[in-house]
Amino acid sequence: MKKQLAYFLMLFWCISTQAAVVDDMLASYKADGASDFSASRGEVMWNKDYPDPDSAGKVRNCTTCHGKDLRAKGKHAKTGKVIDAIAPSVNSERFTDPKFIEKWFKRNCKWVLDRECTSQEKGDFLVYLRNK
């Protein structure tokens, strides 16, 4: 019983950190000038193809590495290293560390879109992914 309670509290703590972290980030994006965020806009962008600057005819998108199923593990496009699932419903560590999120937004937007994402786009991604 005590154990169950402990698990419940841990889960609750994770979910609440997640919620708080994402809310804080959304607020700061808004402060940067973003307007209301849209999960459906985020979803469209998540699945959109961008030309691969390294090989003509090929495309890159978020699922290249994260996989089509957000709840499944992904694979690094170059090295093949396994990437933990991005959906917070199966991976409670997701969206709990603002520094980590910003680092990967920067890296991955540059790799897929060949530019950094705007605050609006990052917010759209977050509201799309947070409930997955």
Place this chain on the structure above:
Amino acid sequence: MTTPDSTNKMLVWDLPTRVFHWFFVLCFIVAWITHENDRFLYEHVYAGYVFFGLLIFRLLWGWVGSHYARFRTFAYDWPSVTSYLKGLLNGQAMRHIGHNPAGGWAIFIILILAVLVSISGLLVFGGEEGHGPLKGIISYDLGSAAKEAHEFFAIAMLLVVFIHVAGVVVESFYHKENLIWAMISGQKPAADDAFQVRLYPLIAVIVLSTIVISATFYFRGYITQTDAKPFIPFSSPALPSNATWVTECGECHLAFHPSLLPARSWLRLMQDQADHFGEDLSYDDETTKEITEFMVKNSAENSPTEPAHKIKASVSVNDAPIRITETGYWKRKHEEVDEKYWMSPGVKSKTNCAACHLDAKTGWFEDSNMRLPKLVKEK
């Protein structure tokens, strides 16, 4: 040649001498076969240990063993050898119950070379590999130099072994007695002046059981290993680590140990972090500084491992490769790896060291801690 079961046989070679002889042969063969592939260093070293142990036994047995096993019974001066060899040519060479003068010399030369092979092998193992009884006592450079000597003595010993075998064959036909069978059965046709020797079975059993027990102990990891937890033959003390390095450098690929490239390579790599093989790492100054310091401090120049020494030696001082796969040592070591292994689903990328090197994470990359992956079709 006399058949083994002909009349009037007598025991010439006691049992310990025969056990020594054939296991010594076996160790020599195993050591030759296993030296070809670094992957079998663990087995090579075991063959070497048994070889050395048997050698020490034989050196003692040469003083306290049965008559024909004792050194003084086949220690002939050089003129005896030349007159024996001349005798062979003009058909007057005398039959010897024990070793003949030429054979006796071959035995002594083989034993001396065996001592040199064993000692130089221990030097290489202690210096270059950092294992065995001389670990920590012998410098890497001395171990590395001993490797040349080890190879030289082994080749020299092989040559004398060929001469020994050729002599045995010639002598067998010449005196019409099967000397190879004599080393198995221990028996030879009797002669008037011959010495009756004892069998010493107990000593032979002790020698044999020492080999069997030590082999079981040494190789027990192969018996108890599973697919999920393969046996890792060599383990070494952990090299320095750093939490930031482990997490930051291990997110997209194996956190390559700093000992795998020279410091100048790491400096260049970290300076170019905004274009890290096409990706922007975007580390803040603090993270960059911490990782750079750790990499430089533990670079190939500053690490005790064999790959560190060899990578450092294989990179020209004017070069600062940013891929480990660009170093001469890496290329040399992997040129024989078949393309099908690189393409197999368990490997896929040359960054995936751990697909074959069970201890890739530790940075040691021990020779025997390496397995080619099973080739399975991707589902």
